[in-house]
Amino acid sequence: MxxxxxxxxxxxxxxxxxxxxxxxxxxxxxxxxxxxxxxxxxxxxxxxxxxxxxxxxxxxxxxxxxxxxxxxxxxxxxxxxxxxxxxxxxxxxxxxxxxxxxxxxxxxxxxxxxxxxxxxxxxxxxxxxxxxxxxxxxxxxxxxxxxxxxxxxxxxxxxxxxxxxxxxxxxxxxxxxxxxxxxxxxxxxxxxxxxxxxxxxxxxxxxxxxxxxxxxxxxxxxxxxxxxxxxxxxxxxxxxxxxxxxxxxxxxxxxxxxxxxxxxxGEGAKKVAAFEVINAVSNEQAMIAAKALSNSLLVKTALFGEDPNFGRIASTIGASRIDCDDEKLVISYNDVVVFNKGEICFDAATEARAGDVLKKDKYKIICDIGLGEGRFTAYGCDLGYKYVEINADYRS
Incomplete structure (x- = not known):
């Protein structure tokens, strides 16, 4: 002990x-x-x-x-x-x-x-x-x-x-x-x-x-x-x-x-997101998808704009080329489910609740692939104007 x-x-x-x-x-x-x-x-x-x-x-x-x-x-x-x-x-x-x-x-x-x-x-x-x-x-x-x-x-x-x-x-x-x-x-x-x-x-x-x-x-x-x-x-x-x-x-x-x-x-970052991919075919596939989410510029800018655009999340997972099926996929912002196995749960009330999550400094975006037991969590941040400002004149 x-x-x-x-x-x-x-x-x-x-x-x-x-x-x-x-x-x-x-x-x-x-x-x-x-x-x-x-x-x-x-x-x-x-x-x-x-x-x-x-x-x-x-x-x-x-x-x-x-x-x-x-x-x-x-x-x-x-x-x-x-x-x-x-x-x-x-x-x-x-x-x-x-x-x-x-x-x-x-x-x-x-x-x-x-x-x-x-x-x-x-x-x-x-x-x-x-x-x-x-x-x-x-x-x-x-x-x-x-x-x-x-x-x-x-x-x-x-x-x-x-x-x-x-x-x-x-x-x-x-x-x-x-x-x-x-x-x-x-x-x-x-x-x-x-x-x-x-x-x-x-x-x-x-x-x-x-x-x-x-x-x-x-x-x-x-x-x-x-x-x-x-x-x-x-x-x-x-x-x-x-x-x-x-x-x-x-x-x-x-x-x-x-x-x-x-x-x-994060050079001007205001948000930290944990991209938790669960129930993938393997841990390796979960890692691929989670890191794709943490790297995606479109996802990062959505975080900056506090926009719970689950389409960018799903698109990035699909583009990572892991095994996935939209009729098994569940996407949540903390405990707010926005997409559930082919069903869009994104009515006005749900969008508002998901938007409230993205106003926080830290939160989880949980992606349940529904095909196995693999899991991995990657961590990313938003990307905004300050990042461009810092890196445009880095040598000065």
């Missing part, structure tokens, strides 16, 4: 972890743009990355290390993705780290992570100058969370404490960024999860891959996948506590929290 308790604060509350964020001149107006995570003990590290074939230089640099390596330092910059920069992008990371010296605090297999505009060389001079001002004994998770933001409307973090049956306990927390270019198969997102649990590498990777399917791989803002997407777990083992089942469950909670914060941000 174990108990999982949400707690307030940032990853700097976890034993042995230090972090901060500064302004290094990458962003204008003195905004924070460079941060770090440091551990007083080398961490077991596991990560999953974007499925975009054009992976950014920081990801390639990470993958040059041997599997199951340990690290004590992650350097994170915003405003520049260091993507589509070729071999020079990796060389720049090596050059950058070769110029950092923190005295008695030696860097072990340092990791670089970047987010921002694709296709620009990394501004090494600014980053080195900024990083040299770091105090690796700082504990300022709030600054770190703001330094990694790009188009995010707000910083994203969460914290949990896990109490085990033997009386030991460990903490786990995350800091993340992500608001746009969010599509199933990760997203334009960075997520750093720190824990003082003593987690074996194999267990980190197993839990990451399993939990990603129902969290980061189940959200969509705009149907795009970027080049830098990273979910990383750092385990320094300082608590000497561990339970595989408890770790897998609390990691799921952390990843779900971060995923929901990202889709709710």
């Amino acid at each position: 174990f108990t999982i308790l949400p707690i307030k604060g940032y990853i700097d509350q976890i034993d042995g972890f230090y972090c901060d964020g500064i302004h290094a001149g990458l962003k204008s107006n003195s905004k924070l743009d460079l941060g770090f995570i440091y551990s007083d003990k080398p961490c077991t590290v596991g990560a999953i990355f974007t499925e975009n074939r054009f992976q950014a230089a920081p990801l390639k640099h990470f993958l040059q290390y041997e599997e199951n390596f340990k690290t004590n330092f992650v350097l994170i910059n915003s405003k520049n993705a260091n993507a589509l920069t070729g071999r020079k992008g990796i060389e720049n990371i090596n050059t950058l780290f070769s110029q950092l010296d923190f005295g008695s605090l030696k860097l072990v297999n340092p990791i670089m992570s970047s987010t921002g505009v694709i296709g620009n060389p990394l501004p090494i001079e600014k980053i080195v100058a900024g990083a040299k001002s770091f105090d690796l004994t700082s504990k300022n998770g709030e600054n770190l969370s703001r330094a990694i933001m790009t188009t995010d409307a707000y910083a994203k973090s969460c914290m949990y404490e896990v109490k085990l049956e033997d009386g030991t306990s460990f903490k786990i927390g995350a800091v993340a960024k992500g608001a746009g270019m969010i599509n199933p198969n990760l997203a334009t997102m960075l997520c750093f999860i720190c824990t003082d649990a003593a987690v074996p590498y194999a267990d980190i990777m197993e839990a990451l891959k399993t939990n990603s399917e129902t969290t980061f791989n189940a959200i969509s803002v705009d149907g795009d996948t970027s080049t830098n997407d990273t979910v990383m777990v750092l385990s320094n083992g300082n608590s000497n506590a561990y339970n595989k089942e408890a770790f897998a469950e609390v990691l799921r909670l952390v990843m779900f929290d971060m995923a929901m914060l990202m889709v709710a941000d």
